[in-house]
Amino acid sequence: MVRQPWDVECPDAPVRLFCLPWAGGSAVVYQRSWPRALAPDIDVHAVELPGRGMEFGEPLVRRAEPLLDLLAARVAPLVDRPYAIFGHSMGAMLGLELTRRLVAAGHPEPIRMFLSGSGVPGRRPRSAERPLHELPENEFREWLRRTGGTPAEVFDNPELLDMVSPLLRADFELCDAYRYTPAAPFGCPVTAIGGDNDPYVPVASLAEWAEVTTGPFDRLVLTGGHFAFQEHLERVHAFVGAALRSAVRGLTH
Template sequence: MNSTWFRRFGPAPESAPRLVCFPHAGGAASAFVPLSRALAGRADVLAVQYPGRQDRRLESPFESITGHADALAREIRPLTAAPYAFFGHSMGAVLAYETTRRLLASGSPAPGRLFLSGRGAPSPRPGVHDRLHGDDAVIAAVRRLGGTGNAVLDDPELLDMVLPALRADYGALGSYSWQESAPLPVPMTALVGDTDPVVPVARAAAWEEHTTGDFGLRVFPGGHFFLDDHTAAISALLSASLSASGARA
């Protein structure tokens, strides 16, 4: 395992299902500490650490979804010899999906399931909430989404540290254009908050059009970061789905 790209926040139980988690825009691997703890003993959670944040803050963040997904596919490919699944939240859902496309194109084994959280299905045109111009617009968008990370925006020193990653991530989302292709032969589960200000439930449900496999939609009370309030329920869903799919590390 490449320790530059992946973080474990607990022991890796032998023969436990493996779940690779992709953070949201501006987020870091530590966003999945609560989920990792909730799944302790039931899953081997690998959280992706993107360049440009926390202990990788001196590295340049990716400025395109395609470039980022290319790099992620290279890093994850050695992990695909054993069954695995992906969980991505918000921008992480796009990266999980695009990384899967690249893995399949290269002949690598597919993930047993994609869990796509807090993100609508992709389309050829960037979503209106992704097309932001300038730091003020990015900061306003992050405030609108809420989440525990909002306190960082009120600290000038911390804000200076996170702005480069936020700027790059939102720039990547704003320039992302889905290239039409056949639905993936990978089961998918979409998760969304019922009051998410940027992801209507119908857009989350539209992920069904991108798979030829089983599809499930789970709607939770809450906004964009509904995960923060439903860790136990989501961990139970993931554990049951991983066990049913037979994904084992």
């Protein structure tokens, strides 16, 4: 694997944090700042998805089940020590289902879950509008521009936009096809993170995550929209770091 200038490895850290990207995102959105911000006592593993980053050229996956099978196989060997999960938007759904798979396979629960930019997936009634992944290309790109989740420079580079569009469509198709199934709750603490002006995830819906655990539940509400956590990275890093360090101390007492 090619080393990147922002890479920070903490193989002896007492806890690992697995970070899952949102629709259209890749591991690099975490790699550029999270490992350095949380080192040396938290080992950040940004989970890559097929078709992007170091997985560029691999077939895109349009259904949750095969993607989660793949991710679970990759992550399972790394949960040989306390671990935690962070996922934003689509990544929150992947984080929830990945954790379910790990626990079902006999691995311990995470010591904490951070679920951002989402209520419990599948809770919202499905829109009667045409699914995003089926929109004509010009309408799809206009929607992307309006929502603000795609960096502005992508729209200034037609070749890059041509690469990003199929990836986003595949992720939106995966999310649209996903069906949430209630299951036995975890016992680990869960934190829901969201923006106070998120047009897709009202603040009230963050409370839905309380049902996935019998353990402590809290919310971190930030000023901003769907990507509020990106606008407040220093605060999020500090919150996540403090929570995980406290959890590790609790394991040793």
